[in-house]
Amino acid sequence: MLDDYLVRALLAGIGMALVAGPLGCFIVWRRLAYFGETLAHAALLGVALAFLLEVNVTFAVFAVAALIAVALLAMERRAGLAADSLLGILSHSSLALGIIVMSAMTWLRVDLMGLLFGDILSVSRLDIALIWAGGLAVLAVLALIWRGLFATTVSPELAAGEGVSTDRVNTVFMLLMAVVIAIAIKIVGVLLITAMLIIPAATARRFARSPEQMALLAAVFGVLAVSSGLAASRLWDPPSGPAIVVAALALFLISLTPLPGRLNPARRRAPQIPDHADAGEEQ
Template sequence: MSAIFEIFDLMLFAILGGIGLALIASPLGVFMVWQRQSYFGATLAHSALLGVSIALLLQTHLTITVVVISLLIAWGIYALSHTRQLSSDTLLGILAHSSLAIGLAMISLQNSVQIDITGYLFGDILSINETDLWLIALTGLLIVLFFLKNWQAMLNLTLNPELAQVEGTNVKKVQLQFVLLLAFMIALSMKMVGVLLVTSLLIIPAAAARRLSKTPEQMLGWCLVLGVSSVISGLWISYQYDIPTGPAIVIAATGFFLALLLKKQQG
């Protein structure tokens, strides 16, 4: 029992931040899974490293700069996706790899700055501070307000965008707001699980929750439970076996998914 309290004292901000990110990731993750937007999330995650390189170059606040750059790139992806000159997967592939390459190149050219690139690629939840917690809380508030207003519209849009438009939903506005919220969340999560693993926090709990659910509301509820459980389990695995926290959280989430997958197949 004393070991549990010891972990809690050492990782208070990490636990609060991790649980907060799991909670705000869940409603976004379920719609990413429903709308098959996992590659879109991966593109935003890769572009977050460009925000890191710009923050180091301009010597600005890291988290805020990454958020701003991610929002701009999300808006750019949304705008370009409506030009129809390139297919969505081609556009996302170009942006994902080019932004990651430019970010890495900009970092390597800054000889006066000594950084551990592994921390940005795989995350460090123990570096979460009070400012990050406030940003997570702000993002959570924005997400709650968005889904209170647009839950049914998002469901309709997921099922049939044309029908949703006919029924009076401002499809472009709702889609853009969702994309910007997703970018905001990914930029914040980068600090926890890193550029290469951030999309997993959105997709894996939602995919696992889908196997337990018959309604959208049930899926959201199970996604919340599995997301928080993955964070707590990942922190415990990281503490016990001295492995990076980001991969540990993803391993825990994957474990839940595989357990549910096997259970369903056996059932």
């Protein structure tokens, strides 16, 4: 069965969606879209270093993304700059370094389209195993820190007062983000990773009544986006990665349509997550 490239692509995409959905909820709640974009840009530097040092691409991307996340925490304490300013510095610097390293390897021929937008149709059995193993590990850790991470998202001060180690929880969350970006880069590419973290979660928020329900629905919408995007790619031959993201966008736009009766998202109460800036900048 795994000899069919479409089956392999579907399994890989579902594995990514199941983990990206719940994690993306915290990105939406904390207003950390720019942080996700920063790690995605750092992924390009990871890919360049992987080719230069001849190491595994997934491992290199995770190492660089994790380093960027830790650097952000360290710089916040010492630089005296706002988080968005630091993210801008790290994002563009890592992207520029990645391009410089790539351009220095004149002997290397890289599929830039596949790197930037993903190539889910080329995933191997090893890629599927890595995606599912990494995804299950991320979900397991997320379940363990869910209560503390959610409390920190709502109010870092109250969470600290209840004995939650906010620094440790935030560090673990950032490392989980690095893992997801490392395993997702081959599927949707550097430029589209953040979209798959944010759009299904934003769609789920329209329907969810609790944070846990929102995480579950985000995973479901992610799976639907992957399935629809691959089907569209098979029928009309657009690039698979962008097709998946456009399918996710279509689901989000449909969620904005008023529906009659109890199905109307406007009549449901959204998860009680604060939207103030502190929740997104407490990193």
